[in-house]
Amino acid sequence: MKRVEQILDTQLQSEIDTFTRTHLLRDRVQRIDEGEGESRVGLVTRRRRHYLDVPIPSYRKAITRLLLSDHNLSIEHLRYPGRYRAAAPRDLRLCRFCRAAVEDEAHALLVCTGHDKLAILRRDFLRDIRGPVGGFERKRSADRPYEFLKRLLSLRAITGRLARFVADVFDVYDGCARYIPAALYLPAP
Numbered sequence: 001m002k003r004v005e006q007i008l009d010t011q012l013q014s015e016i017d018t019f020t021r022t023h024l025l026r027d028r029v030q031r032i033d034e035g036e037g038e039s040r041v042g043l044v045t046r047r048r049r050h051y052l053d054v055p056i057p058s059y060r061k062a063i064t065r066l067l068l069s070d071h072n073l074s075i076e077h078l079r080y081p082g083r084y085r086a087a088a089p090r091d092l093r094l095c096r097f098c099r100a101a102v103e104d105e106a107h108a109l110l111v112c113t114g115h116d117k118l119a120i121l122r123r124d125f126l127r128d129i130r131g132p133v134g135g136f137e138r139k140r141s142a143d144r145p146y147e148f149l150k151r152l153l154s155l156r157a158i159t160g161r162l163a164r165f166v167a168d169v170f171d172v173y174d175g176c177a178r179y180i181p182a183a184l185y186l187p188a189p
């Protein structure tokens with residue numbers, strides 16, 4: 001049975017490490033209890049994760065959708081062709097609000113200033129996590145929002161607040177039509 005579990009974990013980890021959509025699930029280290037009061041930090045493929053304990057279902061679903069790339073942002077949706085348009089290369093999956101950057105998770109949550117509500121939600125979120133995340137301004141690097149997002153996702157103390165923030169930001173994006181660059185539309189048959 002132990003060998004079966006090892007094979008299963010190896011397969012799962014390989015998929016997490018190679019599938020495009022599981023990029024936020026990579027490199028998640030956790031404290032591993034080794035018994036007799038000993039522990040070490042390492043990679044664990046299967047474990048009940050703390051975001052699954054967010055009590056409000058809509059927030060829990062939002063953070064789960066974020067982690068699995070099962071969201072409405074254009075980085076995912078424009079990856080595939082539509083009825084009247086081609087699949088978009090990454091650099092054309094532009095933000096529906098600012099149209100100045102790729103509409104990916106870190107941009108939507110931590111960077112975009114193209115919608116007033118996004119800026120307010122982000123300001124309130126960063127204010128609320130200042131206490132639980134000691135010295136977070138140092139950890140927050142404006143030019144590395146993706147690394148900061150991964151750091152936020154690893155912090156158990158702010159998971160509930162982060163989940164609410166993700167749900168609110170997804171709602172803002174859901175409330176506006178996606179930007180589709182004209183170059184993607186296919187000529188009429």
Ligand SMILES: [Zn+2]
Pocket residue numbers: 095096097098099100101107112113114
């Ligand atoms: Zn934007």
